[in-house]
Amino acid sequence: MTTLSDIRAYARRLHLRGIESVEIQEGDRLVSIRIETGAPCAPEAASSADASSIAVRSATLGLLRLVHDDRLPVRIEPGDEVAEGQLLALVALDESLAPVHAPAGGTIDAVLAADGQIVDYGMPLFQLKPTRR
Template sequence: MLKIHEIREIIKLIDQSSINEFELEMNGTKVTLKKSVEAETVVIPQPVVQAAPAAVPAAQVTAVEAPAAPAPAEAAKPAAPAQEEANLHKIVSPMVGTFYRAPEPGKPPYVQPGDKVTPDKVVCIVEAMKLFNEITAEVTGEIVKVLVEDGQLVEFGQPLFLVKPE
């Protein structure tokens, strides 16, 4: 069973990270933590931390987070693709889980770039806790790009597909 100081430490770590939702089930105890998200966040993969020191100096935190911001010259380069993507609808993952493009191994994917979709068209599956959740297109349009690989872990709100709406 988790002790209150362990739960508090987990809360601190989640609060300082980009994770929006965390769930832990251990020895019959289940803890679920969710952050309220006020703005769109960018998920930057970081190594898993087993145990954090009791106090982390602010200088260390700044040093870890500083490289994540792109340099101004780098940010200016992808401006044209960003404008193109602004006109596209993003189909996002409604949960944390494993992304699957096909209904089962060896079968063709639900959709490919260039395929026409309707709001009720299933485009993929996200498996979470042994439940296979069908994800629909939500819009009428054409699949432009698949943003994740088959079998990849996805986060809540992570874009999966780009769709050119009709």
């Protein structure tokens, strides 16, 4: 039986190889995985006028949670200062919660997705202006 971790592993491999979709058939169960190949998973320089900002992107697919019980009690808002590695959001898929961490310390310029929104691989979730050192 294909497990959630199997599906995630397949999706990561597809994304890394630039393959857009695959279907896996097990008996009468069909799992279809579709990847948007144009958007990288890693944070990258923004294409906006402010080239010093980076887009914090989802590394998985699922339901975006900007607030979640005691793991993420306070919603991150534009103007908030964040530390490198700080938990910004969670992406929920079934019982699994994938963390979204700040790749650098800085200021949140924008929250690009809504709480409860379905997000995909590589989808920008936050715009972050890193602190200059």
